[in-house]
Amino acid sequence: MSGKGEEAVVERIYTVPLGRVWMWRRNRASRAMRLLRDFITRHMKAEEVIIGNDVNEEIYRQGMQKPPRRIRVKAEKDSEGKVTVSLAERGTDGNE
Numbered sequence: 455m456s457g458k459g460e461e462a463v464v465e466r467i468y469t470v471p472l473g474r475v476w477m478w479r480r481n482r483a484s485r486a487m488r489l490l491r492d493f494i495t496r497h498m499k500a501e502e503v504i505i506g507n508d509v510n511e512e513i514y515r516q517g518m519q520k521p522p523r524r525i526r527v528k529a530e531k532d533s534e535g536k537v538t539v540s541l542a543e544r545g546t547d548g549n550e
Contacts, residue, residue, distance in 0.1 A: 462530040467542045468497065469526045472513075476523070483514050486521040494529055494537055501535035508541045 470493050475485040487505065490513075494503050513521045526542040 461532070463533050464498065464531040465528065466498070467526065467528050468493070469524055470494075471524050472521055473523050475521060479519060481518060483518045483521045486513050490525070490527070490539070494527075494539055498529050498531050498537045499535075500531060500537040502537065504536065504538045506538065506540040509539055512541060 470490055472486045472489060475482045475489060478485070487510070490509070491503050491505065494500060509525070509527060512525060516522075527539050528542045529537050529539050531537045
């Protein structure tokens, strides 16, 4: 989370399906970022969503027209209702 010493009240890991952005060819990654923000707002009941640079880089890794079909993220909500989104760490067995 942030470096200010705030404790996470709620911490969850989500697999966000981004397949809906593949309906149109242009600006798929931008649409995927909006879909991710809406998903987190809806599921975490957030007032403010902060998406980390690691998530942004993962969505734009293959370019604007080819974002991933799904992404696994960790969402941490603090006591003020602010949600910080980062990539979920992969397990060592590869099943996650």
